[in-house]
Amino acid sequence: MFSQRMSSKINHRMSIFIKFLLLSIISTIIPLVITGILIILSYQEVINQFIAEQGIDLIGEPEQGLFLTLSNIRIQVVLTLFIVIILTLFSNVLMTRNLIRPLKNLIKGTKEVAKGNLDYIIKVKAKDELGELTNNFNSMVQQIKQEKKVSEKVRVDLEGKTKELQQKVADLEKFHKLTIGRELKMVELKKQIKELKEKTKRENVS
Amino acid sequence: MYTGALYNSFVTFIAGIVSLIVFFQLGRLRKKREIRYSRGVDYFLLLYGLLWIFVGIRVFFDWLGLLDLDMFIWDWFTGPMTYIHIVPGFFYFAWSLFKRKGARYLFIGSLIFGTILCLYTFFRYGSIPGELTYWGTKPVANELTQKVFILSVFLPILLAILTDFFRRLKRWLKTKNIVEKQIFGFNAAFLIYASIAIFDALALAPGWKLLLVRIGVMISALIFYLSANIETED
Numbered sequence: 001m002f003s004q005r006m007s008s009k010i011n012h013r014m015s016i017f018i019k020f021l022l023l024s025i026i027s028t029i030i031p032l033v034i035t036g037i038l039i040i041l042s043y044q045e046v047i048n049q050f051i052a053e054q055g056i057d058l059i060g061e062p063e064q065g066l067f068l069t070l071s072n073i074r075i076q077v078v079l080t081l082f083i084v085i086i087l088t089l090f091s092n093v094l095m096t097r098n099l100i101r102p103l104k105n106l107i108k109g110t111k112e113v114a115k116g117n118l119d120y121i122i123k124v125k126a127k128d129e130l131g132e133l134t135n136n137f138n139s140m141v142q143q144i145k146q147e148k149k150v151s152e153k154v155r156v157d158l159e160g161k162t163k164e165l166q167q168k169v170a171d172l173e174k175f176h177k178l179t180i181g182r183e184l185k186m187v188e189l190k191k192q193i194k195e196l197k198e199k200t201k202r203e204n205v206s
Numbered sequence: 207m208y209t210g211a212l213y214n215s216f217v218t219f220i221a222g223i224v225s226l227i228v229f230f231q232l233g234r235l236r237k238k239r240e241i242r243y244s245r246g247v248d249y250f251l252l253l254y255g256l257l258w259i260f261v262g263i264r265v266f267f268d269w270l271g272l273l274d275l276d277m278f279i280w281d282w283f284t285g286p287m288t289y290i291h292i293v294p295g296f297f298y299f300a301w302s303l304f305k306r307k308g309a310r311y312l313f314i315g316s317l318i319f320g321t322i323l324c325l326y327t328f329f330r331y332g333s334i335p336g337e338l339t340y341w342g343t344k345p346v347a348n349e350l351t352q353k354v355f356i357l358s359v360f361l362p363i364l365l366a367i368l369t370d371f372f373r374r375l376k377r378w379l380k381t382k383n384i385v386e387k388q389i390f391g392f393n394a395a396f397l398i399y400a401s402i403a404i405f406d407a408l409a410l411a412p413g414w415k416l417l418l419v420r421i422g423v424m425i426s427a428l429i430f431y432l433s434a435n436i437e438t439e440d
Contacts, residue, residue, distance in 0.1 A: 034213075034216055035213075038209045038212060038213050039209075041209040041212070042209045042210075045208070045209060068340070069340070072210055072340045072341075072414065075414045076209075076210060076213055076414075079213075079414070079417055079418070079421065082421060083217065083421060083424075086421070086424070086425060086428070090428045090431075090432070093432060094432070094435075097435070
């Protein structure tokens with residue numbers, strides 16, 4: 001059981017980090033790499049178009065087309081930044097949802113358990129640390145439920161035993177009262193016998 | 207071999223792929239639990255994804271310098287698909303806006319009639335091939351098709367989107383219902399798409415502005431994704 005839990009911990013340990021890493025790669029690194037490649041290709045194109053064809057010595061005034069290409073490259077960079085911003089925002093929204101949703105479920109779960117509802121089970125969807133936490137929360141609630149059942153059983157047993165004992169005490173008290181009553185009567189009778197004996201003795205003497 | 211075209215193709219592919227992902231995700235969600243909105247949105251996303259992937263392929267051919275293939279794809283796929291891909295959207299808005307079946311059929315029927323008219327004029331009068339620029343080409347349908355499209359399809363559907371957008375926003379703010387929020391999200395994506403993609407359909411954004419439009423299309427696909435992934439049950 002313990003080793004099983006440990007292995008699940010090891011499996012999930014890095015997953016939020018991996019999610020962050022993947023999202024940052026998708027939203028920033030990939031567009032930047034692609035843009036980098038595109039920019040290199042654009043410069044290659046410029047070189048092919050304006051230098052290789054004319055030869056370095058023949059280049060005089062830079063042509064209008066060259067300026068246009070360079071301006072297009074600049075626009076490309078600006079648009080890439082725009083795309084990166086959009087994809088970063090998107091991945092942040094996605095990541096926040098991914099983190100907040102299980103946390104909200106956990107908050108709801110703790111509230112339910114605090115109210116005493118031990119049948120509340122949170123659905124485990126995430127396969128990361130939060131999923132593990134939710135799983136552990138469910139196990140904890142189940143454990144509490146089991147222990148509550150056991151303690152309830154003990155309490156019922158104890159109540160039964162207490163009642164039994166109370167009954168016995170009551171019986172004993174009755175018996176006690178009865179025996180004390182007899183003893184008092186015996187003392188009284190003994191006293192009377194003694195008095196009668198003394199009375200008889202005095203009469204015999206006189 | 208203009209690299210701007212390659213860049214354009216990259217952005218368009220993202221939009222197409224994201225919408226296909228959303229299509230499959232909605233299918234998965236429908237299997238798992240009851241989704242209370244029309245299937246029109248699912249099929250719209252499928253056609254939307256296919257359209258933009260093919261636009262991406264077309265622009266990629268621009269980059270390779272294969273302009274004949276570019277025009278072939280435009281004439282036989284992306285051109286007609288520009289009108290066809292919004293048809294499932296008619297069903298979605300008919301479901302969302304009208305309770306009575308008669309009104310729904312009338313709404314869908316009139317828009318489909320407009321679409322058929324667009325397709326007829328498109329194939330009858332052809333299209334104008336766009337000039338190859340650093341950002342690729344942008345062929346456009348003939349003027350008559352454009353006019354028919356604006357009057358018989360675009361304006362009615364834009365009106366439907368706007369009406370539904372504000373109606374759902376009001377309902378969502380009033381009820382805080384998660385399904386209303388989701389439908390409002392879809393409507394927001396539809397609104398962004400309709401108001402941006404029209405510039406693409408009518409070739410109103412030349413040069414680098416075309417790429418800006420395609421980034422807008424990508425944003426709408428991302429909003430579709432976010433809306434589809436709103437948790438409707440805990």
